[in-house]
Amino acid sequence: MESFVVKGGKKLSGKVQISGAKNAVMPIITACAMVGGEVILHNVPDSIDPLTLLDVMKKLGMKIKQLSPGTWSLSSNGDLKSVVEGAQTEKIRGSQTLLGAILARKGEVTLQALGGCRIGARPIDLHVKGLKALGAEVEMVKGSVFAKVSGRLKGANIFLDFPSVGATENILLAASTAEGQTIIENAAAEPEIEDLAKFLRLCGAKISGDGTKTIQIEGVESLKGTHHSIIPDRIETGTFMIGAVMAGGDVLIEQALPSTVDSLIFKLQEAGVIVRIENHTSIRIRNTSRPKAINIKTLPYPGFPTDLQPQTTAMCSIADGVSVISESVFESRFGAVPELVRMGAEIQAEGHSVIVKGVEKLQGTEVIAPDLRGAVALVLAGLCAEGTTKVVGAHHADRGYEKFEMKLKAIGADIERGAENQTNQHSEEQ
Ligand code: UD1
Numbered sequence: 001m002e003s004f005v006v007k008g009g010k011k012l013s014g015k016v017q018i019s020g021a022k023n024a025v026m027p028i029i030t031a032c033a034m035v036g037g038e039v040i041l042h043n044v045p046d047s048i049d050p051l052t053l054l055d056v057m058k059k060l061g062m063k064i065k066q067l068s069p070g071t072w073s074l075s076s077n078g079d080l081k082s083v084v085e086g087a088q089t090e091k092i093r094g095s096q097t098l099l100g101a102i103l104a105r106k107g108e109v110t111l112q113a114l115g116g117c118r119i120g121a122r123p124i125d126l127h128v129k130g131l132k133a134l135g136a137e138v139e140m141v142k143g144s145v146f147a148k149v150s151g152r153l154k155g156a157n158i159f160l161d162f163p164s165v166g167a168t169e170n171i172l173l174a175a176s177t178a179e180g181q182t183i184i185e186n187a188a189a190e191p192e193i194e195d196l197a198k199f200l201r202l203c204g205a206k207i208s209g210d211g212t213k214t215i216q217i218e219g220v221e222s223l224k225g226t227h228h229s230i231i232p233d234r235i236e237t238g239t240f241m242i243g244a245v246m247a248g249g250d251v252l253i254e255q256a257l258p259s260t261v262d263s264l265i266f267k268l269q270e271a272g273v274i275v276r277i278e279n280h281t282s283i284r285i286r287n288t289s290r291p292k293a294i295n296i297k298t299l300p301y302p303g304f305p306t307d308l309q310p311q312t313t314a315m316c317s318i319a320d321g322v323s324v325i326s327e328s329v330f331e332s333r334f335g336a337v338p339e340l341v342r343m344g345a346e347i348q349a350e351g352h353s354v355i356v357k358g359v360e361k362l363q364g365t366e367v368i369a370p371d372l373r374g375a376v377a378l379v380l381a382g383l384c385a386e387g388t389t390k391v392v393g394a395h396h397a398d399r400g401y402e403k404f405e406m407k408l409k410a411i412g413a414d415i416e417r418g419a420e421n422q423t424n425q426h427s428e429e430q
Contacts, residue, residue: 002394004405006382007414008364011249014411018237018256019045019402020070020230023307024192026094027169028199028230029053030101032074033062034177035203037225039074044230045402046070048395049092056088056095060102075225082106086113086144092399096166099127099147100173103136108148118332118371126160126167133158134174134182155180155219163188163213163300169196176205178219187215190301191260195231202226234260236401237283238308239376241265242315243408244285245273247383251411253283263304267312270294271319293321293358298329310336310377317345318384319358326353335370336377342367343381343389361386369393372400379404383413390418 020043029050032039044050046069054072058064061080065073082102089095090113102109114124124145128138131147133156138147155178160167168188173196175182187193189211197210203226206218237256241264244251258265258277265275265283271291276284293316298306306329316323317340327333334354337347342365346357364387369375375396382389394417397404405415 001392003418004379004382004391004394004397005416005418006364006379006385006389006391008382008385008387008389010247010383010412010414012244012247012251012383012411012413013249015252015254016240016407016411017254018232018240019043019047021045021192021195021233021235022047022049022400023094023165023235024195025050025230026053026092027097027173027192027196028228029057029074030095030097031173031196031199033057033060033076033080033098033101034105034173035076035223035225036078037075039203039225040067040227041072041074042070042227042229044070044072045233047402048399049094052088052092053094056084056098059088060084078105080106082108083110084112089113093122093166096124096127097169097173099145100131100170103131103147103149104153104174104177107150109146111145113143124166126162126164127170130158130160130167130171131174134171134178136174153178155182155217157183157185159185160187162186165190165193168193168215172196172200172207172215172217175217175219176200176207177222180219182217182219184215184217186213188300189213191231191234191257199226199228202228231260232257235305235307235373237261238264238305239311239380239401240407241268241275241283241285242308242311243380243383245271245287245291246315246318246380247413248287249412250286251284252278253285254281256281256283258283263302264308267294267296267304290318290320290358290360291315293319293323293356295324297326300329306330306333307373309333310373311380313337313347313354313356314340314377314381316356316358317347317381318360318362319356321358323356323358324353325356328352336374339367339370339374339378340381343385363387364389366390366392369396372396376401376404379408379415383408
């Protein structure tokens with residue numbers, strides 16, 4: 001297993017370029033299964049989840065070609081398999097939208113497994129309810145999901161009990177080529193939903209209201225090929241913003257979409273950090289002292305993103321004062337907390353919250369990455385810790401970050417990738 005070895009204490013300075021958003025590219029890749037003709041996607045991040053999904057699409061029968069770094073061509077003549085094997089998808093959550101996409105294209109789909117980080121139960125009842133409302137028969141047996149429809153799916157009014165990102169995406173895909181109108185009420189309003197809707201519109205879909213709580217879809221007969229560039233990754237942006245605060249220094253984060261990280265910008269300003277937006281696409285972070293303690297509660301967009309909660313918890317562990325971090329999106333997303341405590345953080349769990357009493361310094365030690373965002377949170381902790389921090393499980397970060405340690409190195413971090421030859425007691429517990 002690979003690890004990140006971080007020597008703490010180096011200030012960060014310089015420029016870092018943000019890649020395309022993992023959580024936007026995943027549903028867009030699956031949407032390509034619905035398109036007749038060639039799709040060219042630009043700004044596709046070179047991280048493991050999108051690459052795995054491209055491979056899944058290839059195995060389903062799509063023609064996939066990399067044209068240049070970050071640019072891929074995807075096409076199919078509709079002759080696709082409708083069974084998505086578990087071995088291919090058990091590690092990636094982003095395969096969940098194959099459900100809506102393949103159902104819409106083929107009239108039936110079997111998804112044998114759904115992966116992703118272990119951060120809660122992650123049921124798919126809302127996806128199932130939505131697809132059933134559109135006329136599909138859906139069954140779940142031993143972790144596999146089967147859906148089929150005789151004839152075309154039919155538009156419907158759907159109310160989501162919770163604005164689930166994945167459920168909104170699945171319904172959006174399935175409704176795009178359904179007969180008649182669909183309205184999704186209490187839809188997720190994440191920027192990744194807007195990017196998916198923008199892509200589908202370029203393919204000929206009739207969608208409005210994306211980015212708000214009510215999305216209208218007027219079903220069209222078919223979708224055609226197009227070119228699309230994936231939006232910048234707001235979670236990668238936020239991760240580097242928090243990293244610059246924790247390590248201290250002066251970092252310009254380029255090729256970003258600042259409006260998508262507003263909630264973090266406000267919170268960092270509250271913590272005393274100087275945040276400047278430059279040229280609409282860059283964010284400059286300057287920090288020379290310990291941030292002040294802040295309270296956050298994760299919420300659906302535009303609330304504070306759950307995907308930045310572990311990184312923010314790491315930041316609060318060195319803040320001046322006591323912070324309260326409440327997680328309201330996933331039930332168990334504090335996997336990095338015991339590891340931060342091993343580094344000297346003072347964090348106490350209280351139901352769905354943690355109370356973080358900031359300490360002056362963390363101490364480097366060996367820690368285990370619990371999941372994707374937890375892995376990068378521990379690396380950020382290592383940047384400001386005394387001594388060396390070894391974060392075992394670099395593969396978690398590789399799932400959603402392109403060249404993570406190289407980007408950090410380029411702005412002055414002392415970080416290397418190391419191979420873990422021996423399995424010690426601590427890592428066996430994973
Ligand atoms: C997506 C993102 C993930 C992010 C999350 C919330 C991808 C690949 N992943 O995950 O990085 O953390 O949005 O911003 O885009 N829920 C139900 N029933 C359902 C669906 C969801 O109860 O049918 C619950 C989940 O268990 C969770 C909450 O709703 O507690 C949010 O889940 P959801 O928004 O669906 O997240 P994902 O699409 O899985």
